[in-house]
Amino acid sequence: MSFLPDELWRRILDIGIESSGFNYKDLCCVSISCRRLRRLSSEDLLWNHLLSADYPQPHPSSFNSSKSLYKLRFERDKERRIAAHRRVVLRKESQIAEHSRRLRDIQTRIAQETATATQTAQDLSNLLRARQAFVALNVWQPEVVRIRQKQMVEQSAVPAECRIHALEMELKLCKQQIAGLELFYKDEKRRLDTAKEELASMKYHPIREHKTMSKGDNEHVKRKKLKIGNSCEDNIFPAFFA
Numbered sequence: 001m002s003f004l005p006d007e008l009w010r011r012i013l014d015i016g017i018e019s020s021g022f023n024y025k026d027l028c029c030v031s032i033s034c035r036r037l038r039r040l041s042s043e044d045l046l047w048n049h050l051l052s053a054d055y056p057q058p059h060p061s062s063f064n065s066s067k068s069l070y071k072l073r074f075e076r077d078k079e080r081r082i083a084a085h086r087r088v089v090l091r092k093e094s095q096i097a098e099h100s101r102r103l104r105d106i107q108t109r110i111a112q113e114t115a116t117a118t119q120t121a122q123d124l125s126n127l128l129r130a131r132q133a134f135v136a137l138n139v140w141q142p143e144v145v146r147i148r149q150k151q152m153v154e155q156s157a158v159p160a161e162c163r164i165h166a167l168e169m170e171l172k173l174c175k176q177q178i179a180g181l182e183l184f185y186k187d188e189k190r191r192l193d194t195a196k197e198e199l200a201s202m203k204y205h206p207i208r209e210h211k212t213m214s215k216g217d218n219e220h221v222k223r224k225k226l227k228i229g230n231s232c233e234d235n236i237f238p239a240f241f242a
Contacts, residue, residue, distance in 0.1 A: 009040050017049040024050060024074070042067060085202070092199045099192035106185045110178060117174035124167040131164065 013030070016022035027050075031041040047066035055073045 006036075006040060009037070010043070010045070013041065013046055014049065017046055017053070020053065024054075024070070089199065089202050092195060092202060096192065096195045096199060099188060099195060102188050103185065103192065106181055106188060110181045110185070113174050113177045113181065117171060117178065120167055120171045120174060124164065124171060127164055127167060131161075 013022065013027075016026070027041045027046065031038040044066040047070050051066055051070050051073070055070075055077075
């Protein structure tokens with residue numbers, strides 16, 4: 001490498017950028033390899049090509065260095081992408097909150113329908129016993145039992161058969177409502193789990209969110225990976241734009 005002239009290296013870097021094979025990350029890696037390539041990778045000709053390729057909009061003439069202008073455009077674009085990502089995360093969190101609210105509403109409705117079904121089943125059971133008591137009036141019973149049965153029958157102003165049919169239909173409807181709500185709950189729970197997985201994927205960071213399998217020896221490995229990752233971020237990119 002040391003025997004190649006600067007003109008050849010400039011041409012190599014220029015061809016890489018013009019062919020869209022080189023980007024700012026590649027120049028970052030090249031610039032930290034040696035002093036010579038750092039000096040060559042900082043020339044305005046390369047940055048003009050990168051500026052035209054990555055940010056084709058008109059550029060202000062107040063900047064003397066194309067590298068400084070690229071840094072400014074890069075930071076603005078990074079802030080815009082971070083803001084866009086934050087909006088997406090907020091929308092997903094709002095979606096999760098809405099799914100959770102719907103699940104609570106469904107649970108409340110299931111509890112209400114269950115209570116209604118329980119009460120209807122109790123009323124139906126009482127009415128069936130009243131009908132049995134009406135039939136039992138024609139059978140010999142002790143006087144005390146016959147008086148109690150007669151009172152149970154007389155309490156019903158509506159014919160027993162009509163009330164039984166109405167309660168049976170109401171109980172059947174409650175069971176259908178509960179079955180439908182349970183299916184709706186499962187679907188909504190699946191949507192909630194999917195939204196949570198998508199949110200976790202959005203927030204995942206290979207370094208910051210790294211989780212070790214144990215709290216013992218793997219803690220040292222975690223700190224080592226964090227140190228390596230942070231050193232790469234702290235050294236490469238600031239050195240690239242220095």
